[in-house]
Structures are given as structure tokens and as C-alpha cells.
Amino acid sequence: MLLEPSSLKILKNRKNLLAFSAGVDSTALYHLLKEENIDFDIAIVNYKVREQSEKEVEYALQLANSDNRKCHLLEIELSGKNFEYNARNIRYKFFEELIEKYNYNNLITAHQLDDMLEWSLMQLCKGCGLAELIGMQPIESRESYNIVRPLLFTPKKSLLELLETKKIKYFLDHTNQSDSFKRNRFRKYAASFLMEESSSGIAKSFKILLQEKANCFPPPYIYFQSKKFYCIKTPTDDKLLIHHIDTLLKKEGYIASSAQREHILNSRSAVIGGEWCIEINDKLTYISAYIKPGKIKMPKWFKERCRELKIGSKVRPYLFDSVNFEELFSLLEIETF
Numbered sequence: 183m184l185l186e187p188s189s190l191k192i193l194k195n196r197k198n199l200l201a202f203s204a205g206v207d208s209t210a211l212y213h214l215l216k217e218e219n220i221d222f223d224i225a226i227v228n229y230k231v232r233e234q235s236e237k238e239v240e241y242a243l244q245l246a247n248s249d250n251r252k253c254h255l256l257e258i259e260l261s262g263k264n265f266e267y268n269a270r271n272i273r274y275k276f277f278e279e280l281i282e283k284y285n286y287n288n289l290i291t292a293h294q295l296d297d298m299l300e301w302s303l304m305q306l307c308k309g310c311g312l313a314e315l316i317g318m319q320p321i322e323s324r325e326s327y328n329i330v331r332p333l334l335f336t337p338k339k340s341l342l343e344l345l346e347t348k349k350i351k352y353f354l355d356h357t358n359q360s361d362s363f364k365r366n367r368f369r370k371y372a373a374s375f376l377m378e379e380s381s382s383g384i385a386k387s388f389k390i391l392l393q394e395k396a397n398c399f400p401p402p403y404i405y406f407q408s409k410k411f412y413c414i415k416t417p418t419d420d421k422l423l424i425h426h427i428d429t430l431l432k433k434e435g436y437i438a439s440s441a442q443r444e445h446i447l448n449s450r451s452a453v454i455g456g457e458w459c460i461e462i463n464d465k466l467t468y469i470s471a472y473i474k475p476g477k478i479k480m481p482k483w484f485k486e487r488c489r490e491l492k493i494g495s496k497v498r499p500y501l502f503d504s505v506n507f508e509e510l511f512s513l514l515e516i517e518t519f
Contacts, residue, residue, distance in 0.1 A: 188320060202225060205352060228255065231261060288329075337385075420447050427446060468493060
């Protein structure tokens with residue numbers, strides 16, 4: 183079976199959005215989901231960097247129309263440095279806007295086994311631990327929806343065979359062959375050979391590693407959570423701590439870079455991306471949406487109370503402005519940590 187069973191289960195009788203590109207992976211996934219009678223709409227982004235992208239959008243619109251599905255389209259011109267990073271941010275912002283507007287329960291992506299291997303090889307060459315080595319999961323919970331990856335243990339070769347056998351139209355993005363992108367070099371010179379030699383063993387290994395990761399990295403102990411504010415227990419192991427911080431940031435849709443994670447641990451008081459701030463003490467760690475100093479006027483008594491309770495200054499503005507801080511204060515006064 184090409185689709186991961188637990189992923190299918192969570193998609194049944196739910197409102198789903200498929201991230202579509204008209205390429206091999208998403209086109210194969212479209213038809214596999216259709217065969218399983220999964221209800222879904224699609225969303226496609228046209229960055230206007232390739233002539234072929236207009237045809238891909240046209241194909242997506244035709245496909246959705248033929249099956250009476252919505253096709254959400256975003257067209258935006260994008261170029262310059264960090265294209266992949268910026269494109270991803272634009273894409274996921276668009277998806278999340280659609281999820282909020284139309285109340286989708288799940289975002290379905292067509293990441294497959296080759297993708298997971300490429301990612302892991304790149305992390306391995308940077309220097310990483312188990313938490314960073316395995317970056318994707320079949321089901322990943324976010325604040326108001328799930329990211330579901332039904333093809334995560336399926337080789338790309340199997341998807342190509344499916345499309346060719348059934349004579350299903352798809353497009354190839356030739357920029358994926360360019361050596362100017364690091365990920366393409368890992369695919370071309372390492373991952374492709376490994377997948378050709380041992381795809382079943384690689385899939386088995388990733389399943390084992392995901393289970394071991396779950397055992398080694400239990401979920402964070404959350405003492406208090408409200409809106410975009412978290413208070414969690416600070417583990418003694420920094421690897422577990424940064425994993426907990428990373429998990430909660432991902433839940434909120436923010437992906438911290440390796441440099442940002444290192445900065446958080448080294449400084450113990452950090453602002454990342456101008457969006458989030460983290461304050462770490464020996465017992466508790468605070469993660470909060472970031473509000474610039476001076477934007478919120480806080481009374482002296484509030485700042486003094488935060489100081490007494492060892493709540494760092496960077497998280498205080500959001501705590502005062504958007505959270506029931508009295509509830510947190512009461513908890514900290516009576517709890518034995």
C-alpha cells in the first residue's frame with residue numbers, strides 16, 4: 183500500500199486541503215486520495231519563475247474542476263537569495279490563511295521517502311542528534327490543524343510507476359536538477375543511489391528511528407498555556423529542552439533554524455525572527471509571541487512581580503497584554519517545581 187494507514191485514518195470524514203504543485207508527488211497523491219474516497223480541496227502557488235508554471239496552474243484548475251473540488255491559487259513574483267526558504271514561508275502562510283478561512287482540519291503534503299532521506303543526509307552532514315536527524319512525521323499537530331504526510335514511507339520511484347502505468351499527466355520541474363541548490367546535489371549524488379539500492383530498508387529504518395525518537399524525547403510538560411504563551415518545565419538535558427522548544431514553535435507554525443536553536447541555548451534569553459521570544463531559567467522555560475519593548479506600557483508592580491517569580495523581561499509584554507497573567511501568577515505561587 184502506497185499510503186500510510188494512520189494518515190488515511192485521520193483524513194477520513196474530515197475537511198482536508200492538499201498542497202498541490204502538479205509534480206510527480208502531489209499528482210500521484212491526488213489520485214491515491216481520490217481512490218480512497220478522501221474528501222479534499224487543493225491549493226497551488228505560482229511564483230512566476232518558470233514559463234511552465236502557468237501550465238501547471240491550468241492543469242490544477244482543470245483537475246479540481248473535473249472532480250468538483252476547490253482550487254485555491256496564489257500568484258506572487260519571487261526571486262533572489264534564499265528562494266527556497268522564502269518560497270516555503272509564503273506557501274505555508276497561504277495554506278494557513280486558507281485553513282483559518284475555510285476551517286480545514288488537515289493540510290496534506292506529498293513529502294515522500296526520498297525527501298526524508300535527503301533531509302536526514304543534509305542534517306547528518308551539518309552535525310546533528312536524533313531529534314534533528316528525523317525532521318518529518320506522518321502526522322504532525324499544529325495549533326489549529328494537522329500536517330498529514332501519507333506518502334512519507336513511499337519511494338518516489340513507486341509514485342512515478344503509478345503515474346506511468348495509469349497514464350496520468352504530471353509535470354517535471356527542471357530546477358530540481360540544478361546543482362545550484364544544495365538539496366538537489368544531495369539528491370543527485372547520494373540519496374538517489376541509496377534509494378535505488380535499499381528503499382525498503384530505508385523505510386524500515388525511518389519507522390524505527392521515529393519510534394525511538396518518541397521514546398527518547400517525551401512531550402514537554404506544560405504548566406501553563408494561553409494563546410501564544412507557554413510555560414514549561416525546564417529539563418536538565420539541553421537537547422531535550424531545545425527539542426521541547428522546537429516542538430512548541432513548530433506547533434505554532436514557526437521553524438527555528440539550527441543557528442537560532444544554538445542562540446536560544448547559549449543566551450537563555452532570546453528573540454528569534456522578530457516573532458518569538460524564549461526565557462529559560464533553572465526550573466521553568468517561557469515561550470511567547472514577541473512584542474517590542476516600549477510598545478506595551480506595563481505598571482511597575484507587574485514588572486516587580488515578574489521579577490520575583492523569575493519571569494524574564496522579553497516575555498512580559500505579551501503576558502501582560504494578551505494573557506490572564508493572574509492565573510499564571512497564582513499557579514507559580516502555589517506550585518512546587
